[in-house]
Amino acid sequence: MPELPEVETVARQLAPLLVGRTVKRLEILDTKLLNVSRPGRVRALSIADVRRLGKWITISLKGGKDLWIAVHLRMTGRLIFADGRAEKGATKNDSQQEDKHLRARLLLDQGELLFTDVRRFGEVRLLNDLAAITPKAIDPMSADFQPKRLAELLGKSKQELKAWLLRQDRLVGLGNIYASEILYRARLSPFRPAGELTTKEVGQLVKATRQILVKAVENCGTTFSDFQTAHGSIGSYQRFLKVYGREGQPCRRCSASVKRHNQQGRSTFYCEDCQNVD
DNA sequence: GGGTACCTGAAA
DNA sequence: TTTCAGGTACCC
Numbered sequence: 548m549p550e551l552p553e554v555e556t557v558a559r560q561l562a563p564l565l566v567g568r569t570v571k572r573l574e575i576l577d578t579k580l581l582n583v584s585r586p587g588r589v590r591a592l593s594i595a596d597v598r599r600l601g602k603w604i605t606i607s608l609k610g611g612k613d614l615w616i617a618v619h620l621r622m623t624g625r626l627i628f629a630d631g632r633a634e635k636g637a638t639k640n641d642s643q644q645e646d647k648h649l650r651a652r653l654l655l656d657q658g659e660l661l662f663t664d665v666r667r668f669g670e671v672r673l674l675n676d677l678a679a680i681t682p683k684a685i686d687p688m689s690a691d692f693q694p695k696r697l698a699e700l701l702g703k704s705k706q707e708l709k710a711w712l713l714r715q716d717r718l719v720g721l722g723n724i725y726a727s728e729i730l731y732r733a734r735l736s737p738f739r740p741a742g743e744l745t746t747k748e749v750g751q752l753v754k755a756t757r758q759i760l761v762k763a764v765e766n767c768g769t770t771f772s773d774f775q776t777a778h779g780s781i782g783s784y785q786r787f788l789k790v791y792g793r794e795g796q797p798c799r800r801c802s803a804s805v806k807r808h809n810q811q812g813r814s815t816f817y818c819e820d821c822q823n824v825d
Numbered sequence: 826g827g828g829t830a831c832c833t834g835a836a837a
Numbered sequence: 838t839t840t841c842a843g844g845t846a847c848c849c
Contacts, residue, residue, distance in 0.1 A: 550843050579832090602844080621844050623833080648833090666832045668844065706826070715845075722843050772835080774843065811827065814841085
């Protein structure tokens with residue numbers, strides 16, 4: 548579920564809620580989360596910082612030895628802050644559903660952070676440093692993301708552009724929704740060989756990527772089915788999606804029917820006319 | 826590089 | 838019953 552804008556949203560919302568709090572303990576409820584060794588180490592440390600690192604959310608703990616809690620949401624992970632007071636709005640049914648998928652919880656001096664994950668692909672790690680999860684690839688929201696740099700990365704790749712955009716070893720953070728949206732905005736075919744873009748097209752790609760990501764972050768990401776922000780509310784960028792999930796509906800620019808095509812086991816949405824697809 | 830697997834649940 | 842899902846690790 549979460550791509551860069553959703554992860555950024557969660558990190559930004561969690562920061563003011565968590566920074567300065569003291570950790571009481573970390574409870575691991577899902578035996579699949581084997582990467583967390585000696586969770587007792589977090590006890591009495593205070594939270595100094597919360598940020599996004601690629602698609603990871605890192606919580607930095609200070610006091611004695613430095614430690615980081617890192618969370619990857621994968622497809623259906625959620626990090627929700629609960630202030631401890633009973634939630635009047637939530638029905639009993641909702642909370643029971645939530646409990647069923649509760650995989651870990653971080654208890655604080657005030658409130659707690661809940662990690663829930665339906666499909667159990669998500670990860671929680673306890674790290675002494677961030678080396679293992681620090682991406683070598685470029686973050687498309689950073690100042691390093693420039694046309695010249697992207698052109699170098701694209702090189703002479705023959706891989707289809709949509710598939711190339713999903714490769715986290717070149718760019719970190721794009722996923723299946725935003726890859727389609729970005730290509731639509733840049734008016735580029737998802738099937739073009741990545742290394743054959745002209746200089747002008749690489750420029751369009753950079754511009755479209757920045758614009759889409761900025762607007763998605765401003766709108767707290769996209770909620771299709773699962774995604775929730777740290778407050779348990781949903782994102783609103785789905786209102787702005789031009790092609791993703793719109794198979795058979797008219798293109799908002801030219802009215803041609805939006806197409807869906809399976810590319811390496813994943814759905815790609817596009818407009819044949821606007822994106823010059825043969 | 827491209828398929829397949831990991832897991833669960835909702836929708837077709 | 839089958840297909841699909843905001844991700845990615847691991848196999849040829």
